[in-house]
Amino acid sequence: MQPRPTVTRFPVERLSDDDGDIEARRERFLSKEALRELLRRYPVEFVVADVGTPLKRVEVRKCYEFWKSEAEAHIVDDPNSGFRLEDFPGDYAYVASEWSGQIQTPIVLLEKHH
Numbered sequence: 001m002q003p004r005p006t007v008t009r010f011p012v013e014r015l016s017d018d019d020g021d022i023e024a025r026r027e028r029f030l031s032k033e034a035l036r037e038l039l040r041r042y043p044v045e046f047v048v049a050d051v052g053t054p055l056k057r058v059e060v061r062k063c064y065e066f067w068k069s070e071a072e073a074h075i076v077d078d079p080n081s082g083f084r085l086e087d088f089p090g091d092y093a094y095v096a097s098e099w100s101g102q103i104q105t106p107i108v109l110l111e112k113h114h
C-alpha cells in the first residue's frame with residue numbers, strides 16, 4: 001500500500017486510492033440535474049477532491065445521504081460559465097464530473113472550490 005497523493009490542482013487528471021491509480025477517466029461534467037438523474041438510476045461512489053489533501057472517497061452505501069446532506073446545495077451547474085462562491089452556502093462549491101472505466105460503480109468526482 002502506497003500513500004495517497006495530495007491533490008495539487010484542478011482539474012484532477014487521475015484518481016487514486018490506497019492501492020494506487022484507479023483505471024477510470026473523466027467522461028463528462030455534470031450539472032445538478034444531470035447528477036440527480038444519475039442518482040435516480042443507480043448509486044455512485046463520490047470522491048471529493050480538495051487542494052492540499054488526498055482524495056476522500058464516500059462509501060457507495062452512503063451516497064444518497066452524502067448527496068442530500070452535503071453535495072446537492074453546492075453543485076455548480078455549468079463550470080464553463082463561471083461561478084461565484086458567495087452564491088453557495090458556506091462560500092464553497094463542487095464541480096462534478098462522471099468517471100468511468102474498469103470500475104463496477106460509477107464514480108462522481110467533486111472538485112471543491114473555496
